[in-house]
Amino acid sequence: MARRAFAIVPAAGESRRMGEPKLLAPIGGMPLIEHTLAAWKASRVERVVVVVRADDEPLKAQVRAAGVELCLPPVAPPDMKTSLGWGLAHIAEKYQPADDDLWLVAPADMPGLSPRVINALLATVAEDRILIPTLGGRRGHPVLLPWPLAAEVPRLGPDEGLRDLIRRHDPLLVACDAAETERETPFADLDTPAELALFRERHLRSP
Secondary structure, three states, X not given: OOOOEEEEXXXXXXXXXXXXXXXXXXXXXXXXXXXXXXXXXXXXXXXXXXXXXOOOHHHHHHHHHHOOEEEOOOOOOOOHHHHHHHXXXXXXXXXXXXXXOEEEEOOOOOOOOOHHHHHHHHOOOOOOOOEEXXXXXXXXXXXXXXXXXXXXXXXXXXXXXXXXXXXXXXXXXXXXXXXXXXXXXXXXXXXXXHHHHHHHHHHOOOO
């Protein structure tokens, strides 16, 4: 059976630094989250699972309209690590991944996310290795991980996150410069109003 690849999109944050629900902020006539999900949908991943707070009705409606799966934790996740845990549990219960399957993760607030970079990672043969894309030598997202490492997420310490898990497993850097030549900042995530305004100015015209 062919290896399956599952994308997890942690989207349960509260946009405190942005001061508004940033994933619904318009960019080029579409909500930010729609740009991110469009990249995942254009890639070769098998399933896209978006982790959203159960009480976030506007975002849930947007994700459903995009035609991807929702994961709704019963308690709002306090951080990205907890969101990842819920997303991984959702996939494990529904799809029973095999040890040779894969999972990928990138922040939800990446409207420049590149399906070409995603596919370049999926096309890289690296037995049981974590893969991190680079452009011009700079690391970015998404990160690709072998499915067995999903079991280590719940065991991370209180002050640990995905970066700590990655450091423990000797990740392989994958140069994606040949795959991505169209987007200026595919690794940009948007946390502040200034970053959002700059992205709009550089890449798209928004209303």
